[in-house]
Amino acid sequence: MNDRPVITSAMARSYKHGFITPIPSDTIQPGLDEKVIQWLSAKKQEPDFMLEWRLAAYWHWLGMTEPSWSSVRYPPIDYQAIRYYSAPRSANPNAVALKDVDPALLATYEKLGIPLDERLTLAGVAVDAVFDSVSVATTHQKKLAEMGILFCSMSEAIRNHGALVRRYLGSVVPPGDNFFAALNAAVFSDGSFCYIPPGVRCPMELSTYFRINAAGTGQFERTLIIADEYSQVSYLEGCSAPQRDRHQLHAAVVELIALEGAEIRYSTVQNWYPGDAEGRGGIYNFVTKRGECRGDHSHISWTQVETGSAITWKYPSVILRGAGSSGRFHSVALTNHHQQADTGTKMIHIGADTRSTILSKGISAGHGHNAYRGLVKVLAGATGARNHSQCDSLLLGEHGSAHTYPYIEVKNRTAQVEHEATTSRIDEDQLFYCRQRGLSNEEAVSLIVNGFCQEVLSELPMEFSVEARKLLAVSLEGSVG
Amino acid sequence: MNILELRNLHVTVMNKPILNGVDLSLKAGELHALMGPNGSGKSTLANVLAGRPECRVTAGQMLYRERDLWPISPEERAREGIFLGFQNPVEIPGVSNLRLLKEAYNAQRRHHRQPELDAVAFRAHLRDRTAQLGLPEEWLLRPVNAGFSGGEKKRNELLQLMLLEPRLAILDEIDSGLDIDALTLVAEGINALRSTERSMLLITHYPRLLDQVPPDRVHVLMGGRVMLSGGMELARKLEQQGYGWLEEMVT
Numbered sequence: 001m002n003d004r005p006v007i008t009s010a011m012a013r014s015y016k017h018g019f020i021t022p023i024p025s026d027t028i029q030p031g032l033d034e035k036v037i038q039w040l041s042a043k044k045q046e047p048d049f050m051l052e053w054r055l056a057a058y059w060h061w062l063g064m065t066e067p068s069w070s071s072v073r074y075p076p077i078d079y080q081a082i083r084y085y086s087a088p089r090s091a092n093p094n095a096v097a098l099k100d101v102d103p104a105l106l107a108t109y110e111k112l113g114i115p116l117d118e119r120l121t122l123a124g125v126a127v128d129a130v131f132d133s134v135s136v137a138t139t140h141q142k143k144l145a146e147m148g149i150l151f152c153s154m155s156e157a158i159r160n161h162g163a164l165v166r167r168y169l170g171s172v173v174p175p176g177d178n179f180f181a182a183l184n185a186a187v188f189s190d191g192s193f194c195y196i197p198p199g200v201r202c203p204m205e206l207s208t209y210f211r212i213n214a215a216g217t218g219q220f221e222r223t224l225i226i227a228d229e230y231s232q233v234s235y236l237e238g239c240s241a242p243q244r245d246r247h248q249l250h251a252a253v254v255e256l257i258a259l260e261g262a263e264i265r266y267s268t269v270q271n272w273y274p275g276d277a278e279g280r281g282g283i284y285n286f287v288t289k290r291g292e293c294r295g296d297h298s299h300i301s302w303t304q305v306e307t308g309s310a311i312t313w314k315y316p317s318v319i320l321r322g323a324g325s326s327g328r329f330h331s332v333a334l335t336n337h338h339q340q341a342d343t344g345t346k347m348i349h350i351g352a353d354t355r356s357t358i359l360s361k362g363i364s365a366g367h368g369h370n371a372y373r374g375l376v377k378v379l380a381g382a383t384g385a386r387n388h389s390q391c392d393s394l395l396l397g398e399h400g401s402a403h404t405y406p407y408i409e410v411k412n413r414t415a416q417v418e419h420e421a422t423t424s425r426i427d428e429d430q431l432f433y434c435r436q437r438g439l440s441n442e443e444a445v446s447l448i449v450n451g452f453c454q455e456v457l458s459e460l461p462m463e464f465s466v467e468a469r470k471l472l473a474v475s476l477e478g479s480v481g
Numbered sequence: 482m483n484i485l486e487l488r489n490l491h492v493t494v495m496n497k498p499i500l501n502g503v504d505l506s507l508k509a510g511e512l513h514a515l516m517g518p519n520g521s522g523k524s525t526l527a528n529v530l531a532g533r534p535e536c537r538v539t540a541g542q543m544l545y546r547e548r549d550l551w552p553i554s555p556e557e558r559a560r561e562g563i564f565l566g567f568q569n570p571v572e573i574p575g576v577s578n579l580r581l582l583k584e585a586y587n588a589q590r591r592h593h594r595q596p597e598l599d600a601v602a603f604r605a606h607l608r609d610r611t612a613q614l615g616l617p618e619e620w621l622l623r624p625v626n627a628g629f630s631g632g633e634k635k636r637n638e639l640l641q642l643m644l645l646e647p648r649l650a651i652l653d654e655i656d657s658g659l660d661i662d663a664l665t666l667v668a669e670g671i672n673a674l675r676s677t678e679r680s681m682l683l684i685t686h687y688p689r690l691l692d693q694v695p696p697d698r699v700h701v702l703m704g705g706r707v708m709l710s711g712g713m714e715l716a717r718k719l720e721q722q723g724y725g726w727l728e729e730m731v732t
Contacts, residue, residue, distance in 0.1 A: 428534075429571045436531050436567075437585035437641065438559040438592070447584060451575030451624065 015273060016474070018243030021108045021213050025132065027086035030216065032079055034058065037186055038284065040085055044155050044189075047162055057175035057185030063090070064179045070342045071371045071403060072311045074247070076355045082249060084187045086214035087134040091368070104131075104137050110329045112240060114209045125236075125463075126151055128208045130221055133189035140204060148197040157193035164195055168226055172255040172319070180251040181288040184220045188253070191221035196231035196262075205461055207236035210250075212272075212283070218249040227262035229295060234265040236464060238469065240308070243273050245281040247310060260295030260322065265303070267460050268316075269468050272308035279338030279367075282310025289316035290346075293325030293354075302345065303327035303459040305468040307475040310339060315373065317346035320354035320382075327356045330456040332468075334421055334449075334475050335368025335400070344374035344405075349382035349415070355390055358389040362455050364400030365476060371403040378415040385415040393423040394452050396476075446473040484509050484649050484680040485530075491543035492522075492529050492705075499525040501705035502541065507649070510677040514691055515684045515715060517702035518724045520552070522686045524568055527653045531565040532558050545649065559585075560592035562648030566638040566655050568684075573625040578637065581625050582607065582644055589645060610643045613673070615666055631658030639670045650674070650681045656690040668693035688716040694704065703727060 028036065037058055041051040090102035100114070109116050116129055116137050118229035123423055126140035128151065135153030144151050150161060158165050175185035192208040212219050214255035227233050239250075250272065254380070256264050266289075275282025283309075302316035312335075318327030329345035347356035356376065364370040376387045404421050426448060434444035450457070450469055457465045485507040492500035501520045507513055517523050518556040532555035541709065543550045550558060573581065586606075587597040598606060604621075611618060614636050626634050635655055642650055652671070656664055671681070671694050683696065691699070691713060698713045701708045701724075708727055709715065 042644050427571065430573050432531075432533055432555065433567065433571045433573070434581070434585075435555040436559050437581065437645070438556055438588035439584055440556050440588075443584065443588070447576055447581070448573060451573050454575030454624075 011129060015243055017112055017240035017271065018273060019111070021104060022033065023102070023104050023213070024089045025086050025214055026143040026316065027083050027090055027214055027217065030081050030083050032082070032084055032187065036084055040187065040189065043085070044158070046158055049162075049166060050158055050161060053170070053175065054186050057182050059091050060176040061179070061182035061186055064176075064182055066179050070373070071369065072313055072340045074311055075286070077249060079183075081216075083214070083217040084220070085189055086132045086217040088131060088136065092437055105131060106304065108211065108213075112209065113202075114238070125205045126209055128153060128192040128206075130190055130192070130208060130210045132212060132214050132217060132219065135190045135192070144202070144204070147200055147203070149200060149202055150193065150195040151320075152193055154191040154193050154224065155187070157224070158187065161193070161195070164226065165193070165224070168194045168255070168333040169224060169259055170255075172257060172290050173253050173288050178288060180286045182252050184222060184251050184253045184288070188220045188222040191223045191252070193223070194225045194233065194235065196227045196233045198229040198231060200231045202231070205234050205236055207238065210237065210239040212248060212250065214242060216246070218251065221252050223252070223254040225264060225266070226257045227259065227264045227298075229259045230261040232263045234267070234461065236267045236269070236461065238269050238271065240271050240273070243281065245276075247282060247284055249284045249286065250309075254287070254289040254316075256291030256300055258291065258293050258295065258298035258300050258325075261297050262295060263293060265301050266291070266316070267464060268302075268304040268306070269460070269464055269470055269471065270306045270308050270312070274308045274339050275310040275337065277337045277366075279310070282339070283308065285309035285312045285314065287289055287314040289314060290319065291317070292319040293322050293326070293327060293351075295325070296322040296351070297324045298322050299326050301330070301459070303330040303456065304332070304334040304343075305453075305456070305460070305471065306331070306341060306343060307471050312339075312341040312343055315344050315346055316402040317348070318356065319348045320356065320385075321350045323351040324353045325351055326354065329356075329358045329360070330459045331360045332363070332453045332456045332472070333361070333370055334363040334365070334472060335370045336365040338367050342371040342373055344372045346375040346377070347387060349376075349378040349385040349387070352385040354382055355385070356387045358387070358391070359455060360391045361394065361456055362391070362393040363449055363452065364393065364402050364404055365396040366400060368400045370401065371405060373405040375407040375409070376417055376419075378410040378412050378417065380411045382412050383414050385412060387415075387417045389419045391419075391421040392452070393421075394449065395423070395425045396449075442476070446476055482509060483544070484488060484546060485682070486544040487541070488544075490529075490538065490543055491540035492525055492533050493537050494541055498539075499705055500529070500576060503705070503707055505707055506680060507680045509680055510675075510695045512681040512683065512694065514696040514699045515682055516686065516699060516716065516719055520545045521702045522634060522705045523702055524653055525630070527565055527651045527682075527684060530651055531555060531563060534609065548719055557592075560589050561679065563643055564645055564647035564650045566650065566652035568653040568657070570626050570634045570638055572627045572629075574627050576625050577622050578605070578625055579607075579621040582621070582641065585641070586644055587589070607644065610640060613643070614640055614670060616640065632660065632663040635659060635667060638661065641666055643670065643674065646674075646679075648679060650679065651684070652681065653684045654686065655683070656685055656687060665693065665703060688713075691716050701727060
């Protein structure tokens with residue numbers, strides 16, 4: 001017997017979703033030019049306006065340089081070495097029933113704990129399953145459609161709900177917003193689309209599960225959520241990828257639009273492959289997420305639990321345009337081994353009496369690098385704006401680092417902005433107390449870290465907060481000597 | 482059999498000698514009181530028995546049920562039945578009492594190869610004990626010791642003691658900061674836990690607890706050694722005369 005299975009199983013202990021689905025796929029050659037974009041747009045049977053939109057973004061991107069202001073470090077990315085499209089050959093863009101979906105794909109999601117059979121799904125959760133570059137199934141569409149809720153893959157939305165897409169796509173994150181957003185606009189292959197009509201409270205949690213499977217590909221998905229006047233929706237995203245010793249790029253864009261009186265809650269449990277203990281492999285998670293409270297008294301909240309990825313680089317933000325609108329950002333970012341995170345939020349107060357709350361919990365173990373970066377900007381018209389920010393960092397061990405970069409710009413005298421920050425090491429007295437009660441060192445650390453994150457975890461829908469707790473425990477493995 | 486036997490125990494904390502040859506033995510079912518002036522090493526003794534990493538044994542022996550404790554990890558000592566009631570229990574924000582209690586209880590069950598209790602069974606198991614201590618059930622959902630008064634923290638320690646049913650309980654000033662009513666509750670709790678199977682070491686400054694929980698023996702720790710041992714009359718004499726006369730006796 002060789003020793004390979006032993007090594008694999010030792011690695012799999014910490015990353016349970018690292019398997020590969022052996023499935024024939026259509027994958028294009030590496031590289032990016034206009035032809036690739038034309039091919040992609042044609043493959044997806046897109047209307048002309050989309051191709052023009054993509055090409056404009058591509059030309060813009062060509063003139064941009066990759067940003068270097070963040071605190072994360074990685075070798076240069078060769079954008080011509082990436083494959084911009086890979087889809088299971090069996091993926092059926094016209095699949096309406098689950099029986100039309102390849103059983104191998106269904107089995108993959110089942111193994112990830114996301115059964116797509118509607119009889120088996122978590123009660124009250126509808127799922128859009130994205131596999132590499134395409135959506136392979138969306139559950140509960142029929143039931144939602146009865147209420148006028150549109151929930152489908154982005155590709156389907158472009159084909160069937162062109163007017164809505166045309167009106168809102170890029171209206172919060174314009175194609176030229178930043179380097180990665182421009183790249184995404186040019187090459188995005190799928191993602192989820194959701195529209196809640198006026199006055200409707202979405203009866204289920206909507207969710208997307210992103211799975212990267214193919215090697216050497218990038219995943220560029222785009223999510224667009226529109227909550228029309230006085231509607232409500234709660235949305236979740238989860239993700240995972242196989243264990244590979246090469247880095248893979250995931251550059252997504254998420255746009256949220258809340259019209260008057262609408263409420264959007266967006267939760268992320270991010271579990272991309274983080275790389276191994278020496279920092280080999282793992283996903284570069286470079287994502288632009290932004291919501292706009294476009295109408296008065298609208299509300300957007302971001303809750304994220306970031307435990308995966310070699311590098312996490314993103315700032316889910318809220319533009320508070322409507323009067324009396326409010327935004328929240330709740331975040332847990334855990335970096336272990338050689339993981340890096342530079343994450344936080346931007347709260348842009350434009351309307352009067354706008355409110356924002358920021359609660360960030362960073363945990364740095366091993367050689368992890370963890371930075372909170374946030375901007376609170378109050379424009380001249382935002383009379384009576386208020387913000388409260390709290391950023392706490394917890395260090396485990398001697399080699400990790402924690403940084404806080406808060407930026408505050410206030411142009412209105414009536415605004416109130418508060419910022420609190422703490423950095424602490426894990427408390428030896430707490431550890432000893434737990435061990436004296438019979439918990440191992442590892443169990444004690446996990447319990448204390450869970451407590452540290454409690455306020456954020458309690459924002460997640462029930463089933464997902466259980467999942468997030470488990471994930472935190474697993475991600476801390478090997479962090480204590 | 483001696484549950485605990487200390488022979489010429491020397492302990493340093495951050496290289497500073499604190500215990501300088503402690504001899505003490507405790508039989509099954511006995512309750513001993515340990516008294517002594519501030520800084521005499523009482524808490525260090527409690528901590529070294531529980532395995533606090535800063536406490537280093539430099540000479541002598543500490544035997545628990547005839548096993549050398551020194552190489553054993555704090556968690557294993559706990560699972561084997563050593564319980565320390567802390568003088569200043571720490572706060573653990575965001576972790577509910579219920580969660581810590583359940584994890585502690587199940588860690589012990591696993592250690593003894595017993596099936597773990599699930600959330601429902603565990604809660605039922607706890608209910609009697611919280612009632613006995615006059616603790617409301619919502620108490621269980623509060624974060625461990627966060628925002629608790631001194632008295633509440635001590636009652637929480639006692640709740641853990643009742644749940645974990647240790648073989649050796651070391652209670653470090655469980656009576657400090659308690660009003661008379663709370664003291665009576667704590668004393669009743671301790672008395673209820675006395676059994677031929679369990680030994681206890683009560684660290685205290687005041688005989689008022691010992692009036693309600695009569696000890697089998699009273700020891701006085703001074704300068705890192707047991708200076709004198711006796712019965713309840715020793716505790717009373719210390720209350721009336723302080724430790725001065727002992728110091729004179731030594732010099």
